[in-house]
Amino acid sequence: MxxxxxxxxxxxxxxxxxxxxxxxxxxxxxxxxxxxxxxxxxxxxxxxxxxxxxxxxxxxxxxxxxxxxxxxxxxxxxxxxxxxxxxxxxxxxxxxxxxxxxxxxxxxxxxxxxxxxFSFEESLLADGLEIRNITEKVNVPMYRTNIACTPAGVFHGGMVVSMRPMLPADAIRAIQICSRFPQVHGAPVHFGDPAAIGINDITKPDFGDAVSIKPGEVPVFWACGVTPxxxxxxxxxxxxxxxxxxxxxxxxxxxxxxxxx
Amino acid sequence: MxxxxxxxxxxxxxxxxxxxxxxxxxxxxxxxxxxxxxxxxxxxxxxxxxxxxxxxxxxxxxxxxxxxxxxxxxxxxxxxxxxxxxxxxxxxxxxxxxxxxxxxxxxxxxxxxxxxxFSFEESLLADGLEIRNITEKVNVPMYRTNIACTPAGVFHGGMVVSMRPMLPADAIRAIQICSRFPQVHGAPVHFGDPAAIGINDITKPDFGDAVSIKPGEVPVFWACGVTPxxxxxxxxxxxxxxxxxxxxxxxxxxxxxxxxx
Incomplete structure (x- = not known):
């Protein structure tokens, strides 16, 4: 197929x-x-x-x-x-x-x-980076955050983010690759401490599935299309x-x- | 002058x-x-x-x-x-x-x-990012790491890195800006946990001066010209x-x- x-x-x-x-x-x-x-x-x-x-x-x-x-x-x-x-x-x-x-x-x-x-994940994989939700065959974990979207008319709400855990050096490479793709969410919006963007429990995503975070890895957060x-x-x-x-x-x-x- | x-x-x-x-x-x-x-x-x-x-x-x-x-x-x-x-x-x-x-x-x-x-610091400042060692009027803190350089003939040794603390969102922007300048060290090589690259005490740089790291900030590490x-x-x-x-x-x-x- x-x-x-x-x-x-x-x-x-x-x-x-x-x-x-x-x-x-x-x-x-x-x-x-x-x-x-x-x-x-x-x-x-x-x-x-x-x-x-x-x-x-x-x-x-x-x-x-x-x-x-x-x-x-x-x-x-x-x-x-x-x-x-x-x-x-x-x-x-x-x-x-x-x-x-x-x-x-x-x-x-x-x-x-x-x-x-999906568009930037393809470029990350092509560069040899691991995407945990693909490795673990689950949906990417997504979280509601305290990052406010700019409201417009009747539309308003917080930004939803997707999360992919990576070693810092891999996260730096992912930032470079994703910066080339502003029309598919672009560079991450945050990495590291989940609480800094209002996520209280990284093991309990609001949408999608939890993935494992290995020693030395940090969660890297991208703006997500569930936001709209x-x-x-x-x-x-x-x-x-x-x-x-x-x-x-x-x-x-x-x-x-x-x-x- | x-x-x-x-x-x-x-x-x-x-x-x-x-x-x-x-x-x-x-x-x-x-x-x-x-x-x-x-x-x-x-x-x-x-x-x-x-x-x-x-x-x-x-x-x-x-x-x-x-x-x-x-x-x-x-x-x-x-x-x-x-x-x-x-x-x-x-x-x-x-x-x-x-x-x-x-x-x-x-x-x-x-x-x-x-x-x-100095070259990339100018572009970071122009983008509105704070560079702590400039704000605090000291030399940038530099550290020996356990990242091995590739030896060549008689020359060998570990990579020395410079460190600038930033909020994660600012670090992501700094990675984008510095990626444009590969001839002046380019993107950072690491962020976050100093011990992951062999730095035991972030408050005691091997070269230069210590700078303050504020709540929510992570240390961001660049390859440094002290390495040669x-x-x-x-x-x-x-x-x-x-x-x-x-x-x-x-x-x-x-x-x-x-x-x-």
Whole structure:
């Protein structure tokens, strides 16, 4: 399966043949977080992304409300069917998990695509660095922090961070590599003492799974794409569609195109 | 005095009018560490620099034994007189500190110039970061470590590091900035636990002065230009001339020219 092109994966999502986690599929290609909101929220959400580029790096936005394509990121895209799995939220609550949202699509819905850490993890692995959550075959641990996002309209909340433990010399190398990728969260925002950013127990992530931290390693924290989901929940929007965690939109853009250097 | 050009400073060194520490003079211009060795050691020392580019980033080497100029780095240079102060070593021991070495110059002496942390400190300050040793008006603290340099011929020894305490978020920014300057030690080599690199007491530097470390800060360690001096001492070379600490060669090269990005 891993030799499928991004277009083939999207086509299999559309036909219903593929509904899995996309981790490890289409190596080298950008995978994106997705948020779809009614147009009355779109200007505020765009501003929230603009104000908070590290947790909410905007890769793309639909040209108009109702548009289902995004030609600059994916050929022949139908955003309503080309992800493997969707979550539907009403009044801030998860109401459904489906493989297709064509039946509930509305002409006032605006699609946003946000960068994902899969892109920089690929570059870290290519450099020979270990990524603990990959080694231990679990989801990356994520934590709520006391780092406040800059609010915009109805959207507000604390930054969520992902954590990867590393030896200090490896963390320095990871900072260099991730600095080249500002559109997929960029350099870490913190390392070392979890309490300094409001994390009380590093062994109990708020999202994802705990990973082991070995002697000599420090936790390294990156701004995380779960942040906008928390802001959307805080905003109490009446309707929202998002990707199901780990079930991303696979785009035609290569990760190397996101490198600014 | 700080408005003097590099050329004017070198001329005042030559005439004897200037014999001070060069810190803060000629802002924007590269200042260099200097080592002058008899030619029988030159090939080994060049190899040592090549093998250990982080502590020994070679900015320049005299074209031939006995040459007193380095046209690519400094106009009309006479390396025998154009630094404010020199140290002379015989059989590994400091025997003299002078403002001019014309009388002891020999036709077999080979000059090496090595990058200095003054260059990256300027970029850190320009970005708004605090450098504690500058704030506290002392020399940067430096420590011997258990990080082994790669030996070359007679030259060998552990890496010496300089230390600047920072909050983690500032350390991440410093890593980004210093990564642009590989010829002046580049990114840090370690942060956090001093014992992990063989430093037993952070309050007792082996060279320079101690600085305060405030709550929430971590020590950040850079490869240091004192490393080649230790290797030269270990090699037991019979004759060597070096700059006096802090009394550097001020070159005509701007720091911005050392940026690889």
């Amino acid at each position: 891993s030799v499928l092109t991004p277009y083939q994966i999207r086509q299999q999502c559309r036909s219903g043949a593929f509904s899995d986690n996309t981790s490890g599929f289409a190596p080298g290609f950008v995978q994106a977080n997705m948020a779809i909101l009614p147009k009355q929220y779109a200007a505020d959400f765009l501003q929230f992304c603009h104000f908070n580029p590290k947790p909410c790096p905007l890769l793309g936005m639909a040209a108009t409300p109702g548009a289902i394509d995004m030609p600059s990121l994916a050929k022949d895209l139908d955003i309503r069917s080309d992800l493997p799995k969707y979550r539907v939220f009403k009044d801030g609550k998860l109401t459904d998990e489906v493989t297709d949202v064509r039946e509930i699509w509305r002409d006032d819905l605006v699609t946003f695509l946000i960068g994902c850490s 989901q928390v802001a959307i929940a805080n905003a109490g929007v009446d309707f929202c569609i998002a990707h199901s965690p780990g079930h991303m939109l696979v785009t035609d853009l290569t990760n190397s195109k996101l490198s600014v250097l | 700080s408005v003097l050009t590099p050329y004017q400073i070198r001329q005042q060194c030559r005439s004897g009018a200037f014999s001070d520490n060069t810190s803060g003079f000629a802002p924007g211009f590269v200042q260099a560490n200097m080592a002058i060795l008899p030619k029988q050691y030159a090939a080994d020392f060049l190899q040592f620099c090549h093998f250990n580019p982080k502590p020994c980033p070679l900015l320049g080497m005299a074209a031939t034994p006995g040459a007193i100029d380095m046209p690519s780095l400094a106009k009309d240079l006479d390396i025998r007189s154009d630094l404010p102060k020199y140290r002379v070593f015989k059989d590994g021991k400091l025997t003299d500190e002078v403002t001019d070495v014309r009388e002891i110059w020999r036709d077999d002496l080979v000059t090496f110039l090595i990058g200095c942390s 001096q230790v290797a030269i001492a270990n090699a037991g070379v019979d004759f060597c001339i070096a700059h006096s600490p802090g009394h550097m060669l001020v070159t005509d090269l701007t720091n911005s020219k050392l940026s690889v990005l």
